[in-house]
Amino acid sequence: MIVLNIIFYIFGIIIPSVIILLSVFVYKKNIKRNTLISVIIFLLFYILKVGGYNLMFKNKVTKDNDNVAKETINTNTEENNEESIEEENIENSNENDVKENIEDNKSNNNTNNNSSNNNTSNKNNNEVTTKPNNVSNNENSKVEYIDGVPYIDGLIIVNKTYELPKDYVPKNTYKEAGSAEYCSTCLDIDTYENFQMMKSDALALGLNLWIQSGYRSYTLQQKLYNNYVSRDGVEAADRYSARPGHSEHQTGFAFDLNTITDSFQYTDEGKWVNENAYKYGFILRYPKEKESITGYKYEPWHLRYVGKDLATILYNNGNWITLEEYYNLTSTYSN
Numbered sequence: 001m002i003v004l005n006i007i008f009y010i011f012g013i014i015i016p017s018v019i020i021l022l023s024v025f026v027y028k029k030n031i032k033r034n035t036l037i038s039v040i041i042f043l044l045f046y047i048l049k050v051g052g053y054n055l056m057f058k059n060k061v062t063k064d065n066d067n068v069a070k071e072t073i074n075t076n077t078e079e080n081n082e083e084s085i086e087e088e089n090i091e092n093s094n095e096n097d098v099k100e101n102i103e104d105n106k107s108n109n110n111t112n113n114n115s116s117n118n119n120t121s122n123k124n125n126n127e128v129t130t131k132p133n134n135v136s137n138n139e140n141s142k143v144e145y146i147d148g149v150p151y152i153d154g155l156i157i158v159n160k161t162y163e164l165p166k167d168y169v170p171k172n173t174y175k176e177a178g179s180a181e182y183c184s185t186c187l188d189i190d191t192y193e194n195f196q197m198m199k200s201d202a203l204a205l206g207l208n209l210w211i212q213s214g215y216r217s218y219t220l221q222q223k224l225y226n227n228y229v230s231r232d233g234v235e236a237a238d239r240y241s242a243r244p245g246h247s248e249h250q251t252g253f254a255f256d257l258n259t260i261t262d263s264f265q266y267t268d269e270g271k272w273v274n275e276n277a278y279k280y281g282f283i284l285r286y287p288k289e290k291e292s293i294t295g296y297k298y299e300p301w302h303l304r305y306v307g308k309d310l311a312t313i314l315y316n317n318g319n320w321i322t323l324e325e326y327y328n329l330t331s332t333y334s335n
């Protein structure tokens with residue numbers, strides 16, 4: 001992809017620009033004709049670039065029918081790349097890309113308002129509330145509920161066992177989530193800033209990272225999950241999509257990178273992320289061969305911010321440890 005970009009910039013942009021500049025300022029003739037030629041050259045190389053991307057992209061996509069990934073694959077690979085360069089555009093582009101799911105089930109028990117979702121603060125001001133039925137005593141000693149939000153060591157814990165209140169909206173975010181259903185930049189400020197650092201370090205190596213899916217509201221997650229259930233059934237949907245209230249995307253501390261496909265793991269970006277994300281405080285939340293522990297299939301694209309210290313421990317020299325293993329937690333629905 002980098003080669004395509006270089007070819008495009010040299011032949012598609014620089015050469016036509018030089019032709020126009022020469023004819024306007026140096027030769028001062030045939031300006032119209034030369035401009036037309038330049039535009040044609042630009043378009044030719046642009047088409048070449050887009051065509052090249054699509055070709056490369058198609059070759060990499062796995063053909064697993066069961067793969068959630070396909071939900072977010074679209075023919076906009078090219079556009080997504082452009083967007084990742086211009087931050088401002090990110091969130092506008094993604095509404096169509098998100099397709100997750102779950103059944104219309106559990107509205108949750110925790111109706112407390114969610115004034116505190118700063119990971120570390122407010123512990124002392126809030127009462128600790130009850131736990132879900134299927135949590136073992138052992139876990140109960142570690143997990144505390146602050147305004148209905150489950151925490152361990154100041155870290156929000158969300159999986160199939162632990163859920164967020166329906167009205168939980170992340171605070172201290174780069175962009176305010178408000179009533180947005182979906183927003184790539186409505187992420188916790190540390191999460192967002194560390195992503196920006198990771199992105200720019202990756203870019204210096206010629207790797208292009210962008211947020212495909214960031215914050216998602218309870219309501220949106222409900223719609224997505226329902227769609228998946230009607231398409232694939234509950235059992236299959238539960239392997240790749242969280243039920244509403246159980247999605248890390250509602251926390252503001254998690255996001256999906258680039259293309260939500262299994263093939264992401266084989267891209268230069270996917271390999272680099274797997275080896276380096278922990279340096280920026282991110283973990284691969286659903287590592288390979290941990291489905292029985294996390295409750296989800298391998299998701300090379302889904303990162304969760306936990307801070308550098310814990311991320312380094314969980315990275316474990318490339319042999320990822322899950323949050324469930326580290327804190328000895330279950331991840332199963334109670335019904």
Ligand SMILES: [Zn+2]
Pocket residue numbers: 249255256302303
């Ligand atoms: Zn995700």
